[in-house]
Amino acid sequence: GQSLEQPSEVTAVEGAIVQINCTYQTSGFYGLSWYQQHDGGAPTFLSYNALDGLEETGRFSSFLSRSDSYGYLLLQELQMKDSASYFCAVPGRGSTLGRLYFGRGTQLTVWP
Amino acid sequence: DSGVTQTPKHLITATGQRVTLRCSPRSGDLSVYWYQQSLDQGLQFLIQYYNGEERAKGNILERFSAQQFPDLHSELNLSSLELGDSALYFCASSSGGRSSVNNEQFFGPGTRLTVL
Numbered sequence: 359g360q361s362l363e364q365p366s367e368v369t370a371v372e373g374a375i376v377q378i379n380c381t382y383q384t385s386g387f388y389g390l391s392w393y394q395q396h397d398g399g400a401p402t403f404l405s406y407n408a409l410d411g412l413e414e415t416g417r418f419s420s421f422l423s424r425s426d427s428y429g430y431l432l433l434q435e436l437q438m439k440d441s442a443s444y445f446c447a448v449p450g451r452g453s454t455l456g457r458l459y460f461g462r463g464t465q466l467t468v469w470p
Numbered sequence: 471d472s473g474v475t476q477t478p479k480h481l482i483t484a485t486g487q488r489v490t491l492r493c494s495p496r497s498g499d500l501s502v503y504w505y506q507q508s509l510d511q512g513l514q515f516l517i518q519y520y521n522g523e524e525r526a527k528g529n530i531l532e533r534f535s536a537q538q539f540p541d542l543h544s545e546l547n548l549s550s551l552e553l554g555d556s557a558l559y560f561c562a563s564s565s566g567g568r569s570s571v572n573n574e575q576f577f578g579p580g581t582r583l584t585v586l
Contacts, residue, residue: 391573400472400560400577401513445513449573450526456501456564457526458575460513 360384362446362461369467370436378431378464380446390422390429391447391458401445404431433466441468473497474578476561482584488549491581495542495563501525502544503564503575504536508557519544551585558582 362382370376380390389408393401407413407422407429419432433440443463450457473496483489495502504516515528519538530536533551538544548555559582562575 389573400579401562402472402577403574406573447573450515456520457503457515457518457528458573459515462512 360448360450360459362448362459364444364446364461364464366462367465367467369469371469372436372438374436375432375434376436376466378433378444378446378466380429380431380461382427382429382446382448382461384427384448384459387424387427388449390420391449392418392420392431393445393447393460394442395445395463396442404444436468438468438470441466472576472578474561474563474576476559476578476581478581479579480582480584482586483551484586485551485553487551487585488547489551489583491546491548491559491561491583493544493546493561493563493578495544495561496576499563499565499576500542501564502538502542503562504530504544504546505560505562505577506557507560507580508554511557513560516546548583553585556583556585 364380391406392404395401405420412421417434422429445463446461447458475494477492500521503518507513516530517536518526522538536546558580560580561578564575
């Protein structure tokens with residue numbers, strides 16, 4: 359099956375930069391996604407990496423190293439509204455390609 | 471707003487009962503996924519439907535069942551409820567039999583189920 363490991367929580371202050379790491383073990387690999395979930399809310403898509411390297415979307419960037427089975431989400435110029443849980447996820451394989459396997463989530467707390 | 475709707479938003483019921491959760495996907499999306507989120511298990515995939523057909527099954531209990539109707543809305547039926555079934559249930563949708571090129575799934579607001 360697929361398993362993903364990420365830290366349970368990180369804290370940072372407004373304006374800072376934080377990196378949330380994710381390591382995965384998968385049988386077949388089709389890319390790494392990141393989702394954000396505010397308390398009580400729905401997960402929302404942030405980014406997707408199919409190939410090695412850095413993808414940048416505004417203040418958020420995501421990195422992937424397939425050889426290391428590792429990726430990270432980088433959040434810059436942190437704002438209070440970035441306090442949320444962040445999940446890395448990978449799709450299944452074969453007939454279950456559409457489903458997503460999620461990590462346990464990293465709770466980010468941004469302090470003023 | 472993702473365009474995915476779920477009803478009801480909250481549901482409180484007793485052990486042994488049966489409930490039905492409803493989901494309407496984004497317009498044009500053929501795939502519907504159901505996920506369960508609890509504190510101890512995280513976000514767990516339950517089942518996927520594509521254009522009315524079951525496509526993939528995850529850790530879904532035998533007491534749970536789902537279907538997707540011709541208008542593409544989906545229902546998740548939970549029966550013989552137990553205290554441990556209390557969780558947030560999310561529905562998500564995507565355009566194809568697998569997620570789009572960037573694996574994006576659009577999640578509904580969820581149904582919070584409390585079993586007393």
